[in-house]
Amino acid sequence: MEAKANFSYALKLVVAILFSVGWCSVCGADENVPDGFELTTFATGFTEPIALATAPDGRVFVVEKGGKVWIVKDESIEPSLFVSMEVYTASECGLLGIAIDPNYTTNKFIYFFATITSDEQQIIRYTDQDGVGVNSTIIRAGLPTSGQLHNSGGLRFGPDGKLYFSIGDTGQSELSQQMQTFAGKICRINADGSTPDDNPFKTPTGTPRAIFALGFRNPFRFCFAPDGGLYVMDVGSNGEARREEINLVPSGSNGGWPLVEGVGQADVEGDLIQPLVTYSDLGGAITGCAIYDQTQFPSQYRGGLFHLDFVSNKMFFMSLGENAGESHTEFMQAENGVVDLAIGPEGGLLYTEMFTGNIKRLRFSAGSVITVEDSPDVEGISTEQDNLSDELLSENTNRLCGNGMTLMMLPMCVAVVTLRKHGRSLRRKKTLR
Numbered sequence: 238m239e240a241k242a243n244f245s246y247a248l249k250l251v252v253a254i255l256f257s258v259g260w261c262s263v264c265g266a267d268e269n270v271p272d273g274f275e276l277t278t279f280a281t282g283f284t285e286p287i288a289l290a291t292a293p294d295g296r297v298f299v300v301e302k303g304g305k306v307w308i309v310k311d312e313s314i315e316p317s318l319f320v321s322m323e324v325y326t327a328s329e330c331g332l333l334g335i336a337i338d339p340n341y342t343t344n345k346f347i348y349f350f351a352t353i354t355s356d357e358q359q360i361i362r363y364t365d366q367d368g369v370g371v372n373s374t375i376i377r378a379g380l381p382t383s384g385q386l387h388n389s390g391g392l393r394f395g396p397d398g399k400l401y402f403s404i405g406d407t408g409q410s411e412l413s414q415q416m417q418t419f420a421g422k423i424c425r426i427n428a429d430g431s432t433p434d435d436n437p438f439k440t441p442t443g444t445p446r447a448i449f450a451l452g453f454r455n456p457f458r459f460c461f462a463p464d465g466g467l468y469v470m471d472v473g474s475n476g477e478a479r480r481e482e483i484n485l486v487p488s489g490s491n492g493g494w495p496l497v498e499g500v501g502q503a504d505v506e507g508d509l510i511q512p513l514v515t516y517s518d519l520g521g522a523i524t525g526c527a528i529y530d531q532t533q534f535p536s537q538y539r540g541g542l543f544h545l546d547f548v549s550n551k552m553f554f555m556s557l558g559e560n561a562g563e564s565h566t567e568f569m570q571a572e573n574g575v576v577d578l579a580i581g582p583e584g585g586l587l588y589t590e591m592f593t594g595n596i597k598r599l600r601f602s603a604g605s606v607i608t609v610e611d612s613p614d615v616e617g618i619s620t621e622q623d624n625l626s627d628e629l630l631s632e633n634t635n636r637l638c639g640n641g642m643t644l645m646m647l648p649m650c651v652a653v654v655t656l657r658k659h660g661r662s663l664r665r666k667k668t669l670r
């Protein structure tokens with residue numbers, strides 16, 4: 238068994254040891270968010286919260302690895318469970334993923350990815366009947382697991398309306414390149430579990446396969462951009478060759494595992510995907526991701542990708558497009574056991590922490606952002622200036638902080654102004670009193 242591969246179990250053990258000797262203050266990191274952002278506890282008290290999703294009505298579904306699903310409504314946890322499923326929970330097994338139907342408003346369907354026994358995983362659909370899951374329906378049975386490692390469990394609808402799921406190599410790396418198993422694959426199915434005719438691979442007799450892309454080690458989480466781009470986070474191996482990867486994954490492509498980890502080619506049919514980002518020093522297990530398609534954050538984050546790392550407990554950001562990889566930067570420090578990330582009901586981000594039992598909420602709180610080049614009030618402001626003029630800030634107070642009532646209610650209002658001139662982009666911050 239690979240020590241690092243079994244990432245949840247190994248760290249849990251460390252945490253248990255530290256708890257037992259009273260050192261837990263050293264388990265987690267001190268949280269730290271960028272200027273202008275605010276981190277709060279959205280809901281707490283969960284046992285190993287491993288996945289979450291926001292419904293169109295603003296309720297947030299929180300999935301516990303042990304099989305329970307809770308609903309958070311208006312920032313409080315509903316007293317009755319949505320569902321409690323019988324799942325197999327050894328090592329990395331359990332209730333692992335959730336997806337909400339694109340037509341949820343009319344059909345109320347919610348889908349889960351679960352390890353059912355030591356040798357089977359399933360995709361199961363429930364109907365949301367006033368906050369309770371009913372009409373349990375198996376969408377896909379017989380999905381592989383070894384009852385231990387690399388079960389993955391990513392589950393998302395693409396913009397094409399198809400249901401995608403990810404399964405890791407189940408601890409046998411050679412399976413990732415073999416087409417007769419879903420191990421080490423990203424799969425694409427219809428919402429009813431059938432296989433779409435336009436999937437990229439066919440069996441020797443011409444039947445479409447559910448496989449959308451092959452060659453992944455442990456693609457625990459993935460996310461879609463509005464243009465259909467599928468971004469897969471593939472957890473890296475151990476030792477010097479280890480690379481956590483962010484891959485843009487086209488239909489019919491090959492992620493390369495175990496022939497290549499990170500960047501490189503191998504002697505196979507067709508080119509391997511070259512990851513947009515690889516890292517080994519920034520963390521040790523890449524996890525939840527979300528494309529930021531909202532407007533609550535400043536404009537430079539819109540349309541970009543946020544992701545988590547379970548070992549360094551950090552969140553990272555990268556913009557998408559031509560130079561996506563080069564823009565990958567550390568965004569914030571979280572506390573302990575970050576695994577899933579989703580857009581929250583108010584347009585911020587929510588993430589789960591396995592070890593604290595918390596759902597955290599990240600919002601931008603520094604009033605509005607004005608872009609200097611868009612403002613008529615900023616003639617003469619140069620990017621060389623260290624401080625914004627008081628005149629600029631007072632002229633823009635209402636735009637920055639809302640209205641006078643908002644200013645009075647807040648102890649302070651931090652103005653953040655982005656200066657974009659001559660191709661440079663600088664942020665300036667000033668506290669208004």
Ligand SMILES: [Ca+2]
Nearest residue numbers: 492493494499
């Ligand atoms: Ca790869």
